[in-house]
Amino acid sequence: MPQVSVTVNGKPQTVQVEGRTLLVELLREKLGLTGTHVGCDTSQCGACVVHVDGRAVKSCTMLALQADGAKVTTIEGLAAADGTLHPMQEMFREHHALQCGFCTPGMVMAAIDLVNTHPEGLTEEQIRHGLEGNLCRCTGYHNIVKAIAAAWPLMHGKSLPAAAE
Amino acid sequence: MYDFAYQKPASVADAVKLLADPEAKPLAGGMTLIPVLKQRLNKPNSVVDLAKLGLTGITVSGGTVTIGAMTTHAAVAASAEVKRAIPALAALAGVIGDPAVRYRGTIGGSLANNDPTADYPAAALALGATIKTNKRSIDADSYFQGMFATALEPGEIITAVEFPIPQKAGYEKFRNPASRYAMVGVFVANGPKGVRVTVTGAGQNGVFRHAGFEQALAKSWSAASLDGVKTPADGMNSDIHGSAEYRAHLVGVIARRALAAAG
Ligand code: FES
Ligand code: FES
Numbered sequence: 001m002p003q004v005s006v007t008v009n010g011k012p013q014t015v016q017v018e019g020r021t022l023l024v025e026l027l028r029e030k031l032g033l034t035g036t037h038v039g040c041d042t043s044q045c046g047a048c049v050v051h052v053d054g055r056a057v058k059s060c061t062m063l064a065l066q067a068d069g070a071k072v073t074t075i076e077g078l079a080a081a082d083g084t085l086h087p088m089q090e091m092f093r094e095h096h097a098l099q100c101g102f103c104t105p106g107m108v109m110a111a112i113d114l115v116n117t118h119p120e121g122l123t124e125e126q127i128r129h130g131l132e133g134n135l136c137r138c139t140g141y142h143n144i145v146k147a148i149a150a151a152w153p154l155m156h157g158k159s160l161p162a163a164a165e
Numbered sequence: 166m167y168d169f170a171y172q173k174p175a176s177v178a179d180a181v182k183l184l185a186d187p188e189a190k191p192l193a194g195g196m197t198l199i200p201v202l203k204q205r206l207n208k209p210n211s212v213v214d215l216a217k218l219g220l221t222g223i224t225v226s227g228g229t230v231t232i233g234a235m236t237t238h239a240a241v242a243a244s245a246e247v248k249r250a251i252p253a254l255a256a257l258a259g260v261i262g263d264p265a266v267r268y269r270g271t272i273g274g275s276l277a278n279n280d281p282t283a284d285y286p287a288a289a290l291a292l293g294a295t296i297k298t299n300k301r302s303i304d305a306d307s308y309f310q311g312m313f314a315t316a317l318e319p320g321e322i323i324t325a326v327e328f329p330i331p332q333k334a335g336y337e338k339f340r341n342p343a344s345r346y347a348m349v350g351v352f353v354a355n356g357p358k359g360v361r362v363t364v365t366g367a368g369q370n371g372v373f374r375h376a377g378f379e380q381a382l383a384k385s386w387s388a389a390s391l392d393g394v395k396t397p398a399d400g401m402n403s404d405i406h407g408s409a410e411y412r413a414h415l416v417g418v419i420a421r422r423a424l425a426a427a428g
Contacts, residue, residue: 002171019171019212020202043200046265055239055268061199062269065171066192066214110265132345133263 004068008033009077017064024048024059026067027074035075035105039135046134049106050074056113058133075105078112087154088112088147097147099138110134111148112155121161122152166202170211176218177299177322183213184320191215191322193235193274196266220273220324225250228330228357234273234323238262241272251292253334253352253427257284260338262345273323279371281312281402282346286372287365288336289326293358297325312371331356333386335427337419338366341406348407349415351423353378355386362420367401367412378420388421 001016008031015030027033027050039047041060048060051073078086085093088108098104114130115122122130127145136144152160172189174180183189188210192198201207220235225246232241241247242259261267261275261284275285276296289296289305296303299322308316317323331354338350347366354361362378365371381390396416401409 019169020166022199041203043196043266046263049265056265057268058265061195061266063171063192063195063199063212065173066195066216068173113264130264133265 002065004064006064006067006069007071009073015064019063019065021064022060023050023052023062023064023067023072026064027059027072033074033076037102037105039102039106044133044135045103046106046110046131047103049109049134051109051113054113054116056110073109075108078108086112088115088151091147091151091154092144095143095147095150097139097143103134103136103138107131107134107136107144111144111151115148115152115155118152119156122149124149167205167208169202169209171214172211173214173217177220177324180213180215180218180322181299181320183211184322186211187319189213189320191277193277194237194269194271195274196262196270197274197278197280215273215322218322223247225330230254230328230330232272232326232328234325235271236273238267238270238272238275239264242267250330251328251334253336253354254288254292254328256426257288257336257352260284272326276308276326277315277317277323279309279313279315280346281368281371282341282348282350282366283372284336284338284347284350284365287350287352287363288328290372290374291352291354291361291363292328292331292334292356293361294329295327296323297327298323309372312369314371329357333427335423335425337422337426339415339419343406349412349419351375351416351420353382353420353423353427355382355427359383360386364416367416369400369402373400375416375420382424386424388424391417391420391424 005014037047039045043061050059052070127148190209192212192214220233222233224231230250238258238261247255294305296308334354336352338347341348349367350365352363360383362375377394381394396413398409398413401412403409
């Protein structure tokens, strides 16, 4: 059986997988990291979004072996060792950006990538388009958009240039 | 998904050898192949990952933009060089799928698959691109051969795509509100290969050139010159999302928007 070596949330792991094992199966079933969810399994909902080498990708649509050698970050890897939440997690809590919470891990991972890749600022419209690959069946998105706009200044250490509302 | 042997060769020559096996499938970004495998619509014995062949990167020289086959949509969309040389191409790459899909999906994968609702075929055909493979160069005009059909031979690998830089180009699409794929996408270009208008998403045979619009725009590059030029409903898709007549009408609407985007 082939082996895959990945660094997950800072910890190097070598795991036996099949050719067909998906990255999300490696995370959830082999490594017990069940914070990453599977909503659709058809690349649509974004509940499975994790970071592979810093980029937000759908782990249900990537083979575990494609991630060989990569650094993977999941929702479990965001908070500091002392339990301090990542600013994006903190703003999701602050702005009540979740109800059932099923979409939330993927939303948070996608949102962090969105903020990281927009150091020049982020408008409400850009946030809404940036969430195109993430579905939420509860919140109506409004508070998610607010939380992301609120996290931008915290993550970039300055206030948001363009009005996000 | 049925199991398969996963292979990640380190050179194009090795990949070609592995793909000589008719039961082997090439894997680019996997945004189509992995869903297809999940649905058990395909059952390869081996999957050959093209990620380590050194086929990524963008270069602009002379009048040509060359994009490595494994370059992701996100990389093309964010490329300052593509934005400067062919802004319509960067804009097109930036509206494929969603952000997570754009980090994995590749230009070579999109062109090799030639999905009838894909975006890149419209750009390649309108700009008169050249598809470079491990064995030859294929003109876009002879490359696209109907839905999911291309000039690629079994085991042939796209290595790069060359786009001649046009004077003007624009792309616009109308997405199916549910699937988000293009119901109609129109690419207009005025470049070294002349004035070209291509349509994706609408036709039963995949991407096609719109001769009527091309002639009208060659006379005068303006939305007004499209007035009165018919788009035949023959050969258009017709389904629960829209009739052939609806799509034919939409082609005219979206072509005008693409022209506005081209400036
Ligand atoms: S589970 Fe991956 S996109 Fe829905
Ligand atoms: S909070 Fe329930 S799906 Fe988003």
